[in-house]
Amino acid sequence: MKKFFLALFTAGLLGNSVAATQVEAAELHVMTSGGFTAAYKQLGPQFAASTGNTLDTILGPSMGQSPEAIPNRLARGEPADVVIMVGYALDELIKQGxxxxxxxxxxxxSRIGMVVRDGAPKPDISTVDGLKDVLLHAKSIAxxxxxxxxxxQRELFKRLGIEAQVGAKAKMVPKIPVASVVASGEYEVGFQQVSELLPVKGATFVGKIPDSVQSVTxxxxxxxxxxxxxxxxxxxxEYLASPAAQETVRATGLDSVSAH
Incomplete structure (x- = not known):
């Protein structure tokens, strides 16, 4: 009889332990925009493995009119535990409550860089004059x-004084990575944040645009x-912003913030 009650007691402890584990583990819904995605794809699984939580992740732009954009997803009532996005777009969501x-x-x-199709010559964009020359001679720009x-669209072309010359051949590419339309040959050169260019196969990273005309996001x-x-x-x-994450952050084409 004692063994019977001991067995019941032990089973009860195990059941409580399993229940506690189930309560503690959570499935986090994460919405992330492209610029931090490469780093997140490496850091997220490390967090999940160390905590037992799982991550359900969807991708979307930080802004814009597409249904996939993070603000539009939230407006539709899609559930999210974490949103990762351009800082000023996040600030707007904070203002909206x-x-x-x-x-x-x-x-x-994150800084802006340029790609060409694999096998194409790599032009020199290390100077403003070099960048300007590439833009003027490119058949198409994405x-x-x-x-x-x-x-x-709003500033760089104007600052370079070439808005009129390149306007007709420069196009904004929605939803998909810019490097993918360069890799396919649809566009000759493409510009996007470096961390979004590097993972795409079929396109060669040329470099960052010069600091004097750079925009840091x-x-x-x-x-x-x-x-x-x-x-x-x-x-x-806390984990994504921690000092331990910075090596991965930099390896994926981003720069650590000054606080780190």
Missing amino acids: KVMPASRVELAD YSDSASGVYI RFAAGIPVNAPHPQEAKALL
């Missing part, structure tokens, strides 16, 4: 529909006000 202000963390800085593309992350798992989300953000 959709993301908790105190949850905001700085993740990385840029993204996110922060880097907005800068190129800060990536940040936050927790939506209705996040199902805010505590676990906070732990994920």
Whole structure:
């Protein structure tokens, strides 16, 4: 009889332990925009393995009119524990009351680079004159529909004094990586944040545009006000912004923020 009750007691402890594990483990819904995605794809599984939580991740631009854009996803009521996006776009969501202000963390800085199709000559864009020459002679130019593309469209061409000459042959590419349309031969040169260019096969990274005409985009992350798992989300953000993550951040084409 004692053995019987001991067995029941032991089974009860095991059941409670399993239940506790199930309660502690959470499936976090993460929305991330392209610039930080390469780093996240490496860091996310490390976080999941160390915590037991799982990550359900969807990709989308930080801004724009496409249904996939993170602000539009949130507006439709799609669930999210974490949003990773361009800093000023995140700030707008905070102003709208959709993301908790105190949850905001700085993740990385991203700079704009250029690609050509594999096998094509690599032009020199290390100087402003070199970049200007490439743009003037390129048959077609592609840029993204996110922060880097907005800068190129509204500011870079004007600063270089070539807006009229390149306007007709320069196009904003929505939703998909700019390097993919260069790799396919649809466009001769493409511009996007370096971390979004590097992973694409079939395109060769030429380099970053010169610092004097560069636009640095800060990536940040936050927790939506209705996040199902805010505590676990906070732990994920702390990990992504930690000193331990910076080697991966830099290896994927991003720059650590000055705080790190």
